[in-house]
Amino acid sequence: MNPFRPFWLQGPGPWACIDPTAMAHNLNWLWQRLLRNGGQARPRLWTVLKAEAYGHGLNHALKALGDADGVALASLEDVGRVRRQGWTGPVLLLSTTGMDPADLSDPAFGELHFVVDDPAALERLEQVPAPFSERHAWLRYAGHLRTHGFDDKRYADAYQRLQALVHAGRLAGAGHFHHYAAAEDPGALAQERQAFDAVSAGLPGPRCTENSAALCSDAPLPSFDADHWLRAGLLLYGASALPGRSGSELGLRPAMSLHARLLAIRPVAAGETVGYGDSYRAPHDTNVGVVGIGYGHGIPRDLWRRGQLLAGRDGRPVRVAGRVAMDCLTVDLGPQPPDQPGDIMTLWGETGAGAALPVEEVAQACDTIAAEMLTRLTARTALVVRPKTA
């Protein structure tokens, strides 16, 4: 794998290299894991493509992950985009809180599943005069997260109201939906699964549960039946939601590698300071490299406190030296650096010659999670899809 930078990419700015084969690998990793888990038949799978497919580009991810049963999105605008892109399978709209259900009725949306996660949304749904064809409603259990959905007392009643709409021919189907609050904790996860089983026990209809942390967890997976829908997001992009474990350790491959160019190398004498507010003092005679990425591209300015980059294809770790600026940052390349201006630096992902820096580690250094790192890149960072190699 090479940190592909097409010659036509203008300017000194950074680029995120998107690897569709890594996404396909990660999807296959999940299928294999589900196969090993056994069960009568394989469950169905929503691939979660919200927030531009976790920053990887909705259209790119849609092509790479087309083997899934359906795609899950966060806005009707995105539903329209995947339809324009040619996706004809089911689409799941992950929330309808604050929405007018009448907006869901356009037949051009095709087979549209949507989550009913708010009493007001359920009420508005009942008031829509026209019947919905190809519309499946999923009732969300509030569970432990409590930010959306129906709690233990109100769940069964709300589900009966959805079923009444199905029986009246006004919905094509209804099901049960749960989103975990602490799937990275096996004990909490088991409790959350039990609570959902309890609240939906005896009620007909398919289930939709799981997330990347739950699907990657060491805790045993329950056995799923053929009308159980799972949801996978972060893991498809090769990152882990489990604390202290990278996606690579799990067998996943990073689908995004973030690169920038080394623009210049500058000698700095021992004791001299570099950067805004004297934020780096050279501990010895050294060289500082100027790298063409800054907080205006969406990397955290906070990176300067604890961050490192990989230099060149060999991926030598180099420390961020001084405060990150809007358009560039500086690294300490050491007294006799082998680097050349024009070299490719790797902020996270793979260098092209076997070295890698998991985005999870960068996130941890910035006291956050991989999903924030991947989704916070701004429009000033180019997305470049790696061409397939033999």
Place this chain on the structure above:
Amino acid sequence: MNPFRPFWLQGPGPWACIDPTAMAHNLNWLWQRLLRNGGQARPRLWTVLKAEAYGHGLNHALKALGDADGVALASLEDVGRVRRQGWTGPVLLLSTTGMDPADLSDPAFGELHFVVDDPAALERLEQVPAPFSERHAWLRYAGHLRTHGFDDKRYADAYQRLQALVHAGRLAGAGHFHHYAAAEDPGALAQERQAFDAVSAGLPGPRCTENSAALCSDAPLPSFDADHWLRAGLLLYGASALPGRSGSELGLRPAMSLHARLLAIRPVAAGETVGYGDSYRAPHDTNVGVVGIGYGHGIPRDLWRRGQLLAGRDGRPVRVAGRVAMDCLTVDLGPQPPDQPGDIMTLWGETGAGAALPVEEVAQACDTIAAEMLTRLTARTALVVRPKTA
């Protein structure tokens, strides 16, 4: 001022309301300050529009700030954009480190100024065979920042090389450029100004100095002559780069107000937890509001630790309650909230009825600076230009 949200803005997501009259006000504030500063003639001014005009939209800022003498940008791509947008005045490219100077030669760029901030860039400039018309080179002094430019020993020699290009008719002009490392500290600023005066003393050619922190500082401004170019960035957008002082306190007006909708209100009992990983525990019976903005829109996930929002037009401060999610966040609205789903919440800027939350305060709560908050919004946050009102 009303937190304008056009009805055609789709979906539950957030929007940044851009106020061109505030930008014009801030530019005028600066002209007034320079007038009060006296001097023989007014200096000239670059408005810094890099990073999408600090997140406000390059085209929007270009229209609002068209009274300036020139615009400063960080990439040739942006130079092309302002030319396509109809800007016919001078343009300053803030760095040429890592660039091929031959790329600057397209006559369609018009009057193009560029900063020579790297010995290699100077060398490449000398090797370009064709003469440049309408090309002005500015030599950058390394100063205290030391990430770009020429140090005390090398500055005069490098400037003579630029002058030689001017005399040979291969450049239209050459000048002196300085960017401060600690302009927010009056003592350090005075030293940085002295060092630049010393290194450029006796050399002909115009000067280009200052930044928003220096222009807003309590420290007295030097007197500038008519061929001194100043640079203003952050202050044009109404934010302050001085620690502990907001733009409003200086007399500036925020050009961006970031809003999201209150999507739902949910009762939570005393002792119950809300959000991922039990991250908020209700101290008493209360109501949690779900707000349609999350870290996938470019606000810091870190906001949950210390952040607050303004609720409604009155702008009642409400605390972020629990970890910020990718698409939403939750706030504690209190036991008997006056709020309604659909209400407009303000992350920073103005509420429309006099209340305001300076972006500088939000930045401070997240241990960063206003410029990062403004530039980190992702493409999933809509920019909406406020229509002029009478």
